[in-house]
Amino acid sequence: MIGIETKKHSLTSHPLCSALLLCSVVKVPSQHTKKSHNSLPFLSSLHTKMQLFFFFFLLPLYLLHFHHSATAHTLSDYHSLLSFKSTSVTSDPTHFLSSWTPSTPYCTWPGITCDSLNRHVITLNLTSLSLSGTITTLHLPFLTTLSLADNHFYGPIPSSLSSLSFLKYLNLSNNNFNSTFSPQLSQLQNLQVLDFYNNNMTGPLPVSVANMTNLKHLHLGGNFFSGQIPPEYGKWRNIEYLAVSGNELTGTIPPDIGNLKSLKELYIGYYNTYSGGIPPEIGNLSELVRFDAAYCGLSGEIPAEIGKLQKLDTLFLQVNALSGSLTSELGNLKNLKSMDLSNNALSGEVPASFSLLKNLTLLNLFRNKLHGSIPEFIGELPNLEVLQLWENNFTGSIPKSLGQNGKLTLVDLSSNKLTGSLPPDLCFGHKLQTLITLGNFLFGPIPDSLGKCESLTRIRMGDSFLNGSIPKGLFGLPKLTQVELQDNFLSGTFPDSGSISPNLGQITLSNNQLYGPLPPTIGNFTSMQKLLLDGNKFSGPIPPQIGRLQQLSKMDFSHNKFSGSIAKEISHCKLLTFVDLSRNELSGEIPKEIKNMRILNYLNISRNHLVGTIPRSIAAMQSLTSVDFSYNNLSGLVPGTGQFSYFNYTSFLGNPQLCGPYLGPCKEGVANGSQQPHVKGPLSPSLKLLLVIGLLVCSIAFAVVAILKARSLKKAGTRVWKLTAFQRLDFTADDVLDSLKDDYIIGKGGAGIVYKGAMPNGDLVAVKRLPAMSRGSSHDHGFNAEIQTLGRIRHRHIVRLLGFCSNHETNLLVYEYMPNGSxxxxxxxxxxxxxxxxxxxxxxxxxxxxxxxxxxxxxxxxxxxxxxxxxxxxxxxxxxxxxxxxxxxxxxxxxxxxxxxxxxxxxxxxxxxxxxxxxxxxxxxxxxxxxxxxxxxxxxxxxxxxxxxxxxxxxxxxxxxxxxxxxxxxxxxxxxxxxxxxxxxxxxxxxxxxxxxxxxxxxxxxxxxxxxxxxxxxxxxxxxxxxxxxxxxxxxxxxxxxxxxxxxxxxxxxxxxxxxxxxxxxx
The missing domain is CATH 1.10.510.10 (Transferase(Phosphotransferase) domain 1)
Structure with missing residues (x-):
């Protein structure tokens, strides 16, 4: 269509064309005219001659001119594309533009689409090619579509793009374009889609775009635009998509937004911090399908007018400061599928009108102040998939019908005050993946149906009053990754159904009333990372198959009745950092193989019946930071090497046969050839008195020195700066001081202000100005000594401290400059x-x-x-x-x-x-x-x-x-x-x-x-x-x-x- 219109224009504007058109309108008079018949032969002959003249002479000239004009345009497109490649693209890592060469027709180049009639370039699509560079001019006068999205272009968006008068689609999203929006771009009156998402644009939101009357899609999100949403944005009549989310906008949301009668999607949240609430005029957006105003500081109540949005299917208002009750008008949103009002300050009960939301698939109301019971109709919503009501004040029982719709995938009702038993049909449709009910007052058994719920991945039902046994088959569910049933009243034995979940990474059964031996099949949980069985009545030996748990990092079997020796196979669990076997009935010696657990930090085997000596190989484990061998029947000398020299003597109490300082003298021959341990214990009263006197004397001495130092500094003045260098430096203290200007600030924080400094030799440094210490600070001398230590550190992955300047009041640290910031x-x-x-x-x-x-x-x-x-x-x-x-x-x-x-x-x-x-x-x-x-x-x-x-x-x-x-x-x-x-x-x-x-x-x-x-x-x-x-x-x-x-x-x-x-x- 564009090519045809251009062709008409050229035909009527050229003189040759005018003559040809004139020829085409000269007609032979009809034989029924009143003119004399004698003139007819003459006129007919004249007309025929004129037609022949124009056909054989003028028409070839015109066609030659038209061909020249079309060729000129195509040559212009050709040169413009090559110019774009050479001047605007500085990096093409995928070599996508390598085929843009004179040897091939430009209309066949990748990313190019031409008009089939005139070979004008109408589309330039270079999306997702990792191109970088700065955009200069782009002279493609017939271009309708331009996409440079998902690249690394930077610099300002050139105002010359406004010359692309036929442009309908402009997508520059996901780049690094910066500066402000050029008002000249608003001259693109044919533009329907403008997408600048995820760039570095600054300044206020452009008001001029409101003059683009044909605009249907505007995305300015993910930038650094500031200020208010312009009221002028309410002028559009055709806009269907408007996104300004992810900026730094402030002020109130203008009620003029309610004038956008064609709007279908509105995104205004994330990183913006508005004042005030949602304007009631939002209810006038009769075509609105998706409204997302999450995480943007909104306050006040949810306006009842939102209930007028009959086509709305998504309402996201989470993470704001909305208050008041849930307006019952929300129940009028018959097409609503997703509603997230979480993380607000909403109060009251769930309105009965919510029973009308038959299309609802997601309902998130967690982290509010809602109370009352969970309405029974919640379980009857036919399409509900996700229900999250955690951290409210809900009471009463869970609806018995919950799950009977057969579509539930996620249920989180934790941290409420719910009572009663768990509904039996939570996994009726075998789609339930996550079930979280912890932190309530639920009682009764865990439904047996959960042991057959093969879709289940996580179950967290701790901190309640559940009783009965663990459902058969629960630990064999194929997708299960986490089970938390701690702090209940569960009884029975550890499930041993033969089938083991290959993905199960955590089992927490702490503080229940479980009993019996651990089955050998426990070694089949090869993905297990945490196995917490403490506070039960498990008995029998620890099965050696435990050594097959190669991913295990934490094992707590304390406060049980395990007996027999400690399985040496535990040492095969190379990733263990925490082992607690305390308060059991274990016997035998401590396995020497424990030394093979190279990252073990915590080892507690206290209050058992262990015998023998403490293996010296364990003392050599550098990873150990806490051990407890107390209250066993251990004997011999406590190792005094390695980490054991730092452990407190209480870690070895209750072993009458152990010897060493504070534990009693060793019998003759026990300590021969052995280094005496340096185990910390209580100090004698006389030693304590000496320490107190010594500290007092030192304090007085330090005080006197500090006073004298302060006086000397005062006399010396505070204007003399001294530069201490930790390597050869080609600049002086004055050069560093020249950087202390507000224009050079690149960072502020609790550790001071950081300036970017350009030294005379061209080197860039970062100058950190530390907060001034209080006069006479006792830290001053310590600071200088510490800085001297830090200045000697050299490591590839530590910022090098080049030097520091001081005038006794202010300290400046000079670091190597890091151009990409933090x-x-x-x-x-x-x-x-x-x-x-x-x-x-x-x-x-x-x-x-x-x-x-x-x-x-x-x-x-x-x-x-x-x-x-x-x-x-x-x-x-x-x-x-x-x-x-x-x-x-x-x-x-x-x-x-x-x-x-x-x-x-x-x-x-x-x-x-x-x-x-x-x-x-x-x-x-x-x-x-x-x-x-x-x-x-x-x-x-x-x-x-x-x-x-x-x-x-x-x-x-x-x-x-x-x-x-x-x-x-x-x-x-x-x-x-x-x-x-x-x-x-x-x-x-x-x-x-x-x-x-x-x-x-x-x-x-x-x-x-x-x-x-x-x-x-x-x-x-x-x-x-x-x-x-x-x-x-x-x-x-x-x-x-x-x-x-x-x-x-x-x-x-x-x-x-x-x-x-x-x-x-x-x-």
């Missing part, structure tokens, strides 16, 4: 999706090596104290370097507490034991590093995304137990493709690092070892797996596409991906 900025910024898995894994290993060096190879050893993603910096090659090590303990004196807890670290990274020990050690760093690993896997921040009081560790534990299906639910959805075994491995290491008990965590040396020794089970297919949105929410592929938020608790929706709506198919 891991936190990259991962949690709008470009986090471009940080692919290979890079993330490499960063994890490199950062671990840096921390390992600090913990194990420095002299003295250094505890970082503030490990976090913002303290892992990335150089130009995205190689990781650990920064700010050893500084945290000096910040408390300066009064800094912006995001830190004294010397414990940053919020979200602090190990749980700090709350009661107020001590920080290497294991605190390990915990913090585990949080960083979880950030790399999930793409989420440590806190702030999961509701009040919930951090990333708690959130991950809630959703998964290190099995593949669970990890898929928390995996960063921005990752297009990942090696599954590698992701599982890193996730497993992360969960080891964030164990609640410090003794259960590995050392950083062990972390490096585990990370770099990726296990590849025989026969495993270590291939890439591409995840789609549906695979993140459903493991069987049968989940409705409308259940996009059917993830586990607090699994927040991400801003909508840029997609081509149906209307594009016709362009």
């Amino acid at each position: 891991l936190g900025e990259v991962l949690h910024g709008k470009k986090g999706g471009h940080l692919l898995w290979d890079t993330r894994y490499k960063i994890a290993v490199e950062a671990a090596k840096g921390l390992c060096y600090l913990h194990h190879d420095c002299s003295p050893l250094i505890v970082h104290r503030d490990v976090k993603s913002n303290n892992i910096l990335l150089d130009s090659n995205f190689e990781a370097h650990v920064a700010d090590f050893g500084l945290a303990k000096f910040l408390h004196d300066s009064g800094t507490s912006e995001c830190m807890s004294a010397i414990a670290g940053s919020y979200g990274y602090i190990a749980p034991e700090y709350a009661y020990t107020l001590k920080v050690d290497e294991k605190s760093d390990v915990y913090s590093f585990g949080v960083v690993l979880l950030e790399l896997v999930t793409g989420r921040k440590p806190v702030g995304e999961f509701g009040d009081g919930v951090d990333i560790v708690q959130w991950v534990r809630k959703l998964t137990d290190s099995n593949k299906e669970g990890v898929l639910k928390v995996l960063d959805p921005r990752l297009p493709s990942v090696p599954t075994e590698e992701v599982m491995h890193v996730f497993h290491v992360a969960m080891l690092c964030v164990e609640e008990q410090a003794v259960e965590r590995p050392t950083m040396r062990e972390v490096v070892q585990i990370l770099t020794e990726l296990p590849k089970p025989p026969g495993s297919k270590h291939g890439d797996l591409t995840f789609t949105e549906s695979s993140l929410t459903s493991s069987n592929g049968s989940e409705s596409p409308t259940t996009a938020s059917s993830k586990e608790p607090n699994d927040l929706e991400h801003p909508p991906k840029s997609s081509s709506p149906d209307l594009l198919l016709s362009i």
Whole structure:
């Protein structure tokens, strides 16, 4: 159509064409005219001659001109494409454009579509080719479709694109374009689709786009636009898709949005922080199908007018501050399929009108203040698949009909006040995957039907009053990965049905009334990672088949009646970090083979009947951080080497035949040739008195020295800066001071302000200005000494401290400059999706090596104290370097507490034991590093995304137990493709690092070892797996596409991906 219109225009505008047209309208008069018949022969002859003249002379000239004009246009397209390739594309890693050569017709080039009539380029599609460069001019005057999506183009979007007057489709999403929106682009009056999703655009949302009257699809999400949504956006009459989510918008949502009568999809949430609530005018959007305003600070009540949206099938308002009751008008949404109102402050009961929501597949109301009973009609909703009501105040019993619709896949009713028994038909349709009821007052038996529910992957029903036995067949369900039944009143024996689930990774049966021996078939749980049977009445020997559990990391058999010797086969479980066999009836000697468990941290075999000596090989285990051999019948000398020299004497009490300091003297011959142990014990009163006097004298001496030092500093003045260099530097203190300008600030935080400094020789450095210490601080001398130590550290994965400047009041640290900033900025910024898995894994290993060096190879050893993603910096090659090590303990004196807890670290990274020990050690760093690993896997921040009081560790534990299906639910959805075994491995290491008990965590040396020794089970297919949105929410592929938020608790929706709506198919 475009080519034809252009052709008409050229025909009528050219003089030759005009003459030809004139010829075509000269007609021979009709024989019925009143003119004299004598003139007819003359006119006829004249007309014939004119036709012959134009046909043989003028028409060839015109055709020659038209051919020349068409050739000129095609040559223009040809040269424009080659110019684009040479000037705008600086990197083409897939060599997609290599065939753009003069030797082939440009209309056959890949990515090009031409008009078949005139060979004008009408489509340029270079989507997902990893191209990079900056876009300059693009002179393709007949172009209707332009897509450069999913590449690495950067720089401003050129205003010259406004010359493409026929353009209907413009997609530049998922690139690095920056600067503000050019108003000239609003001249594209034919544009129907404009997609700038996931770039670095800044400034206010463009008002000028409101003048594009034909616009149907506008996606400006995933940028850095700020300010309010312009009221002018209510002017469109044809707009069907509007997304401004994932920006930094503020202000109120304009009621003018209610004028968009054709709107079908509206996305306004995620990272935006609006004030006020949802405007009632939203109810005027009669065509609206999907409304997503999650995670954007909305307050107030849900307007009743939303009930007027008769075509709405998706309503996402989760993670806001909405209050009031659930308006009954929501029951009018007869087409609604997915409703997520979780993580708000909603109160009251579930309205009876919800019984009318017959199409509902997903209902998320968790983390609110709802009360009353769960209505019986909830179980009668015919299409319900996902029901999450956890952390409310629901009372009464669970509807008996729940599950009878045969479609339930996920039920989470935990942390309420529910009573009664479990419904018998929860898995009636054999589609139930996750069942969570923990933290209620439920009683009665577990339904036998759950033992036949082959779709079940997770069952968590701990902390209730359930009784009876474990259903037969439960541990043999083929897809089951996690069973938690702790803190109930279950009785009977450990199930031994013969069939064993190959994927079962956790069994927690703690604190029940189970009894009898463990069956040998327990060795068939080859995927088991946690086996917690403590607090029961299990008896008999520990079966040697336990050694077949190669993935086991935590084993707790304490407080039972196990007898016989400790199975030496336990040593085959190489990944064990925690073993507790205390308070049983075990006998025999301690197996020497325990030494083979190279990452074992915690070993408790106290209160048994063990005999013999403590093997010296166990004392040589560097991984051990806590042991307890107390109250057995052990004898001989306690080893005093290795880790045993640090253990408290209470770990060996209750063994009359053990000897050593504080345990009694050794009998003659027992200690011959043996090193005496250095076991810590109580001090005598006289020694305590001497220590107190010594400390008092030292304190007075330090005080006097500090006063004298302060006076000398005051006399010397505070304006003299001194640069201490730790290597050869080609700049001075004055050069460093020149960087201390607001324009050069590249970061602010609890550890100070960071400036980017350009030195006279061209070197770039990072200058950290630490908060001023209080005058006369006792830390001042210690700081200088510490900095001298830090300045001598040289490691590939530690940011090099080049020097520091001081004027006795202010300290400036000069580091090597890292051009890609911090891991936190990259991962949690709008470009986090471009940080692919290979890079993330490499960063994890490199950062671990840096921390390992600090913990194990420095002299003295250094505890970082503030490990976090913002303290892992990335150089130009995205190689990781650990920064700010050893500084945290000096910040408390300066009064800094912006995001830190004294010397414990940053919020979200602090190990749980700090709350009661107020001590920080290497294991605190390990915990913090585990949080960083979880950030790399999930793409989420440590806190702030999961509701009040919930951090990333708690959130991950809630959703998964290190099995593949669970990890898929928390995996960063921005990752297009990942090696599954590698992701599982890193996730497993992360969960080891964030164990609640410090003794259960590995050392950083062990972390490096585990990370770099990726296990590849025989026969495993270590291939890439591409995840789609549906695979993140459903493991069987049968989940409705409308259940996009059917993830586990607090699994927040991400801003909508840029997609081509149906209307594009016709362009």
